[in-house]
Amino acid sequence: MVKKLALAAGIVAAMMVLSFLIFAVAILAGTYQIDEEKLMMNNSSVIVDTDGNVITNLYMENREVIPIEQVPELVQQAFVAMEDSRFYEHQGIDFKAIGRALYRDILAGAKVEGGSTLTQQLAKNLFLSNEKAWLRKTNEVLIAMNLERRYSKSEILEKYLNQVYFGHGAYGIEAAAHLYFNKPASELTIYEGASLVAVVNAPSAFSPIDEPERNKERRDLVLKVMAQQGYLSTEEAEEAQSQPLETDRQEQTVDESLYTYIDMVMDEASERFNISHEELLTGGYRIVVPMNLELQKKTYEALQNDRFFPEENKDAQSAMMFMDSETGGILAVQGGRDYVRRGLNRVNVRRAPASTFKPLAVFAPALESGIYQPYSLLRDELLQYDDGYTPKNVNGEYSGEMTMYEALTTSSNAPAVWLLNEIGIQESVSTLKKFGFHLPDRQLSLALGGLREGVTPYEMVRAYRAFAHEGQIIEPHVIRDIYDSNDKRIGGAKPVETQVISAQTAWSMTRMLENVMAAGTGASGPATTSAVAGKTGTQGYEAVAGANSDVWFVGYTPKVVGAVWMGYDQTNESQYFAGGSGYPTRLFKEMVNSFPASLQATAFEQPEGTADLASPLAMEKIEGFTAQYTIGGKGLISVQLEWDAVEDERIAFNVYEVDGDSKKQVASKLTEPHFTIGKMNPFSLPKYQVVTYDLETDTEGAASEALEPSFSFSF
Numbered sequence: 001m002v003k004k005l006a007l008a009a010g011i012v013a014a015m016m017v018l019s020f021l022i023f024a025v026a027i028l029a030g031t032y033q034i035d036e037e038k039l040m041m042n043n044s045s046v047i048v049d050t051d052g053n054v055i056t057n058l059y060m061e062n063r064e065v066i067p068i069e070q071v072p073e074l075v076q077q078a079f080v081a082m083e084d085s086r087f088y089e090h091q092g093i094d095f096k097a098i099g100r101a102l103y104r105d106i107l108a109g110a111k112v113e114g115g116s117t118l119t120q121q122l123a124k125n126l127f128l129s130n131e132k133a134w135l136r137k138t139n140e141v142l143i144a145m146n147l148e149r150r151y152s153k154s155e156i157l158e159k160y161l162n163q164v165y166f167g168h169g170a171y172g173i174e175a176a177a178h179l180y181f182n183k184p185a186s187e188l189t190i191y192e193g194a195s196l197v198a199v200v201n202a203p204s205a206f207s208p209i210d211e212p213e214r215n216k217e218r219r220d221l222v223l224k225v226m227a228q229q230g231y232l233s234t235e236e237a238e239e240a241q242s243q244p245l246e247t248d249r250q251e252q253t254v255d256e257s258l259y260t261y262i263d264m265v266m267d268e269a270s271e272r273f274n275i276s277h278e279e280l281l282t283g284g285y286r287i288v289v290p291m292n293l294e295l296q297k298k299t300y301e302a303l304q305n306d307r308f309f310p311e312e313n314k315d316a317q318s319a320m321m322f323m324d325s326e327t328g329g330i331l332a333v334q335g336g337r338d339y340v341r342r343g344l345n346r347v348n349v350r351r352a353p354a355s356t357f358k359p360l361a362v363f364a365p366a367l368e369s370g371i372y373q374p375y376s377l378l379r380d381e382l383l384q385y386d387d388g389y390t391p392k393n394v395n396g397e398y399s400g401e402m403t404m405y406e407a408l409t410t411s412s413n414a415p416a417v418w419l420l421n422e423i424g425i426q427e428s429v430s431t432l433k434k435f436g437f438h439l440p441d442r443q444l445s446l447a448l449g450g451l452r453e454g455v456t457p458y459e460m461v462r463a464y465r466a467f468a469h470e471g472q473i474i475e476p477h478v479i480r481d482i483y484d485s486n487d488k489r490i491g492g493a494k495p496v497e498t499q500v501i502s503a504q505t506a507w508s509m510t511r512m513l514e515n516v517m518a519a520g521t522g523a524s525g526p527a528t529t530s531a532v533a534g535k536t537g538t539q540g541y542e543a544v545a546g547a548n549s550d551v552w553f554v555g556y557t558p559k560v561v562g563a564v565w566m567g568y569d570q571t572n573e574s575q576y577f578a579g580g581s582g583y584p585t586r587l588f589k590e591m592v593n594s595f596p597a598s599l600q601a602t603a604f605e606q607p608e609g610t611a612d613l614a615s616p617l618a619m620e621k622i623e624g625f626t627a628q629y630t631i632g633g634k635g636l637i638s639v640q641l642e643w644d645a646v647e648d649e650r651i652a653f654n655v656y657e658v659d660g661d662s663k664k665q666v667a668s669k670l671t672e673p674h675f676t677i678g679k680m681n682p683f684s685l686p687k688y689q690v691v692t693y694d695l696e697t698d699t700e701g702a703a704s705e706a707l708e709p710s711f712s713f714s715f
Contacts, residue, residue, distance in 0.1 A: 041065060041126070041163055043284030043485055044175070047265060049291055050480065056258055058266070060281045062179075063171035065485070068158035070186045071173060075193030076157060077231040082197050082222045084118040085229060087157070091148045093117060093141050119144040122160045166196060167203030180208050182248035190232070191240040194222040208247045216245045257300030260335040260345060261291055264478045273482060273491040284485030288492075289478055290329025295322065298594045303337045308587045309566070310579035317569055318584075319346035321476075322562040322591065323461050328474035328495050331560065331599075344569070350454035351565060354537030354581075355411045355521075356554045357449035359509055360463055362420045363408055365431040367505040369423055374508050374613055375403045376699050378415035389444050391417040408512045409520035411536065413448055420447040434500035435463040436473060449537060457563040460554045464563070467513065467533070468556040470607045471506040472497040503607040509533075510604055511613035513555070522553070525586035529593050530557040530600045536581035547576035553584040557592060558601035564588045614650065614696060622653075622704040627688050629711045639677040639709045643690055646673070650695050658687040658706045669693060685709075 044059035068076070080087045116124070123143035147156060166176035176196050177185040188196070198206045198218035208215045220241045227237035254262070265287060269275040275285070299320055306314045321333045335345035366372040380402045384390045391413045398414060407415040420428055425442055432439060436459060441451050458476065466473045474497050481492040513533035516522045521536040534555020541547040549571040554563045564584035567577050606612060624644035629637055641655060655667035655675050666688075667675050677688075687708045692701035 041159075042171070042282040045280055045283060045285040045287060047262070047287045047289055049293060050288060053293075055289065055291060055293055056254055056262065058262070058281050058287075060278075061171040062169050062175045063162065064174040065162045065172065065284060066174045066185060068154050068161070070184070071158075071161055072186065072188055072190075072193065074190045074226075074231065075173075075185070075188050075196075076161075078190065078193050078197045078222055078226055079161065079200075080118070080157070081226045081229045081231055083121070083200070085225075087118050088153055090117060090119075091145060093120065093144055116140070117144065118160050119147050119156055122156060122163060123147060125163055125165075126159075164200050165203060166199050167207050168209065178250050180247050180249065182250045189240075189243075190236075191219065191223065191243045194219045194226075194240065195245065197222045208245060209249055212245050212247075219245065254341075255297075256339075257297045257334075259339050259341050259343075260333050260347070261289070261296060261330075261478060263335075263342060263345065264330070264333065265289060268477065268479050269482065272479070275482075286483040286487065287479055288481040288483075290324060290327065290331060290480050291478070292331045292596065292599070294596060295332040295591070295594065295599075299332045299334045299591060302587060302591065303334055308590075309583060310577070312578040313566075316566055316577060317346060318564065318566045318587075319349070319457050320562065320564040320587070320591070321347050321457050321461050322560050323465065323476050325465055325468045325556060325559055325561045327480075328465075328476050328493070329480060330476050330478045333478075346565065346569075347457045349569075350456055351550045351552075351567065352451055352454050352539040353449040353460060353554075354539040354550060354552060355413075355449060356460060356535045356537035356552045357451075357455070358408065358411070358416050358447060359467065359513065359535055360435055360437075361428050361432060361449075362416050362423075362447045363404060363512070364467075364501050364505055364509055365428050366404070366419055366423050367508055368431060368501055369427065371423075372404060372419070373696075373699065374405045374512055375694055375696070377401045377701065378404055378407055379418045380407070380412060380415045381418075382414065383418065385417075385421060385444055387443065389417075391444070391448065405512055405515065408535075409515050411516075411521045416447045417444050420444055431501070434473075434498075435466065437463070449539065457554075457565050460552075460563045461561050464534075464554050464556055465561045466500050467506050467509045468558075468561050469497075469506070470503040471501040472499050474498075504610045507607055507610045508613050514604070517555070521581065522555070522585055524582040525589045526593065528557075528589050530559075530595060531603050532557055532589065532592060533604070534585075534588070536585055538581045541571055541576045543573050544576055547571075547578065548580065549576060551577055551579065551581045551584055553581060553588045555588060557595075557599070558604050559599050560592075560595065562588060562591070564591075621702045622690050622692065625690055625704040625707060627707040627709040629709045639688065640674070641677070641688055641690065642674045643704065644673060646692070651701075652693045652695050654691045654693050654700060656689045656691065658689050659684075663689075669695065 042059065042061040042063055043065045044057045044063055046057050047055045049055055120140050123140050151159070162172040165171055166173070166179070168179055170176045170179040173185045173196060176199070177183055177188055180195070181188065181192050195208050195215055198215050199208065201218070205211060206215045206218050223232065223237045223240045226232045227234050232240070266277050266280055269280050269287070270277060275283070299322070302308060303318050303320070309316055317336055319335055322331045323329065324331055333347055335347050336343070339345070367374070378401065380399045382390065382392065382398055393412050393414050402412065402415055404419070421444060425444070425446065428446060429439070429442065437455060439451060439453065462473055462476055474495050477493040479493060481489055483489050510533050513535060514531070516535055517532050522534055532555055534553060537550070537552035537554070538548055539550040541549040548567070550565065550567040552563065552565050556562065564587050566584050568575050622643050624642070626642050628640050630640050631637060653670040653673070654665060655670065657664045657666050666677060685708065687706040689704055689706040691703040694701060
């Protein structure tokens, strides 16, 4: 009897508390403020390619907010039937349900049952913690009543379905439909929808993936309740219950091959469009990127393949980047062999570029000066300059003279440094600034890429684009367009081309760099399916004989510009690259061969208004040269010079009179292999020399020996 009295007293007290809560609700509900920002649920952003194909999603919570109209009506009814059968009757709180739950709590002596409506669940999930406290419950009721005043039942149900957690990282019904059934919510059947209703009560306990039997049991209960409440007929419910539980798991995982690209998208969104990383992960943006997904995956796979690295350097690092030469869109990029999200992106790390810098720092500025041409002769000698700098050719051989064309093909150091000294370091630095480099270096080693701070693969791709595209650079980008959650375009790439060298210089460089690939340092590795021009680079590490710190290849096809770097983050006497630039060159070529058909091209297109580069002249030593005095001709004594003819019509001849250390030109641009000098002074007997002359580049080539004429008489 005492227990019954105590129980009755408890119930009376509970009812008094309930009355007080109702009174408090009536007083406060009209003025309780709702945090509008919390109503904006985290919404996954999506990265798509230029054809609209989804590449990946970005999110803190895997959620895609959809309108209620995209949820089948029967699925909506399934949630209402099981979670809040009086949803369309109450105003945010269900007093009957609360009273029933309170009574059971008191009988149990603890909180064992909830009486929350869908609106209250939404209020709790969006605005409150999960702490089970009376004050929290009061706030939940206040917020629920305000939500009911502000929004229609349809809007509240929409927010609930987009907000609720379905397990395995899926928030909202759209993400859950894709996760469990590989379809949008709009295509859910009633039995699939009932399976999702079964999940929300306890996601881990009723997961269709981990607990299929328990999920089906609860799913069938949902269908039974729907029949009891008139949403389904008994026959319809039984038909749905007879269906097997079949899932098609599509759990969201980010492909490791995309890590570098995703991070660059997030950084670019922040730097160019002022969208923070958090905003991008929660704001439901649609980001259109110029990525070629197939190439992106292949670059990743290549860096995981040890065959592209020396046997001694299976742990070496690498970075590569490929850019559409027309638009500046980055097609593929890898920041390292073991790149992790928000890790060290080696595409943006400065390294010594070695000989890949010669075209930018020396040869392009020299051509721009107008003084030098591709076949101009450069000094190829072991020279010491004013600062004591003595650049050496790698093979230790020096020919005395070689053309720019040959110097670039063979990557000879001595003529490159000599040429930089001739044009002046300031001329080189000025041109490099146009290419986008702002360097502190003011020394001749600039010619060979010996830089204090180095340059990045990203910068090298941007600069080499000038050679590939009529002398113009363009800023690379990973975001072509970006749209907000309302599908309004809020920004995108603005490709601005900047003329840094003439189209003629660019075309001449392309022709020379093509020869690097055909007959020079870039000839190693497989033949390519597309035309390729480019330059190798090997930066030695002086502390160890034969060791290198950085090896490069930077080049381009008619449609793509790219760079590959290999080495270590830190080079030391026990950790250095044992191979040369042949390794990144081979890797670059294999990537070119994997380009899709849309990126292949068998030949470079010559820019309009430019002169093509003729094949190099064979400026060989003059053969068959003779010099004889004769009596007669234009004077009493004449000198007859003759030499072997040359078939190349581009070659002419200059004739010099040599007297000791002095040299005087007596004929120029001769097209025939002979020349007569009349009215000779018998008291002066000089020597004569013939020198080849390139009519196209206005440069002299090989010279004959200086001969003193012999006597021969003719009448």
